[in-house]
Amino acid sequence: MNVAGQGAARTTNSKRRIRNGALGLAGLAIMFYLGFIALLVFRRYH
């Protein structure tokens, strides 16, 4: 579903999708960051 210039109901939906998308991708980036460090910490002690 695309949103440009469309009605208020879809704009609300799109705002939610944009927010969720951004938070999801930011979460993914943070997961990669902490995950790599955790991996190295684990490797360091095993």
Next chain:
Amino acid sequence: MAYAQANDTAHHDDHHDQPATGIKRWLFATNHKDIGTMYLVFSLIMFFIGGAMAMVIRAELFQPGLQLVDPVLFNQLTTNHALVMIFGAVMPAFVGLANWMIPMQIGAPDMALPRMNNFSFWILPFAFTLLLSTFLVPGGAAAGGWTLYPPLSLQTGDSFPMLIFAIHMMGISSIMGAINVIVTIMNMRAPGMNLLRMPLFTWSWLITAYLLIAVMPVLAGAVTMLLTDHFFGTSFFNAAGGGDPIMFEHIFWFFGHPEVYIMVLPAFGIISEILPTFSRKPLFGATSMIYAIASIAFLSFIVWGHHMFVDGMPLAAQLFYMMSTMLIAVPTGVKVFNWTATMWRGSLSFEPPMLFALAFLFLFSIGGFSGLMLAIVPADFQYNQTYFVVAHFHYVLVPGAIFGIMAGVYYWLPKWTGHMYNMTLAKAHFWLSAIFVNVLFFPQHFLGLAGMPRRIPDYAVQFTDWNMVSSIGGFFFGASQILFAIVVVQCARGGKKATSIVWEGTHPTGLEWTLPSPAPYHSFSTAPEIP
């Protein structure tokens, strides 16, 4: 969100259609065009700063012996030249182009997250002020190479935490930019603009953005661990404490190799826009171009070991990395074939964007071929740490990435400013750049094959002649870039009016060409009709 403000007709005020005045326009910018302009201007400034460092490096290498700078400063210059050019010039230039073009190409009024867009830009000047100020602190700037290999990088003086913090800020900026690109493309396409109808530049950026989100956190993790090794007594990469310095190389190149494609894939997208326009033919195999970009992106994650052949690794690993690296030639070959087939029997004209695109095609291929040579394990044992490697990656990044950026700027500049630029000056810029980039970098292949090591301020006397040629090429290449700045500034200030198509006599596809030139402050306040 500002996006919603721009579209919400119930609250649509006139001031949203006009830029703010004075410094506020730039400081609080949420408009994708203003932010795109700031990114592009910033990257041009960084290009000249990084270029000035390169000029000093080439001046020092003009003849054997130590002339201008001491060896420590020389190493600081090579390290920071790379960091400035990669993170300050090439990447922000592509983000600037993405900001300008993606909303216009997909029929959106702006980027999805305009305030985050503002923040991701404004981090950069602080990051690079911090990075460049390391030249002034006791012990000087980082001098261990842009790869930051420990234990060498851990010998950096007081500037070490500044360097790490600057890299973190660059990474945060890139990740936020990538998130913005993805959510914009996935959510704000005009009705009818399905993914396979999306222009190739936007496609290339979508894939690049996923690469950025996958690898920038890995770099951030690696440098965080360097920081804790330096200041908090950990031993991730310290062999004396039971750590493994080779592990850093693995992590770094797991970031570093996709990073190369982050700097090249958007250029592929730009070339795929320009060649059809000036060949007056549709792009040959457009769908296969998308699959090729995606394949290259996937392969970029499994080839990092080719940067580390001389570290020593099992034969099976050597073979895996060698063959997976060579496999990249297949999708790249698809792209080069499709570009060539696009031009085949086309009605070609040679405006500046086309000239830069053609130079990209030939010269990037040279960088690709020398990359294939470096992928061969026993050959790499010979080439490693020589000027052959320097020649290879500069062919990929200068006539590759940077010519791609210049092609894009020359292609879309009239759309941005509403004026045509000085074609004669732009063509002079092209010819000087195309000739001297080869004078600068091609002899470095010979120097490398003859055994000249990289990252040294002095060298054996038998390398003198080709170093002189290379330095002369460097000085002229550097000076010719001033023409680029002149063309851009002149075009921004005035000139012959550009039409909406800009390139009369061609049939460029893409929604950006349906907009007047200059493009209005908000591109599409109502969704465009896509037939």
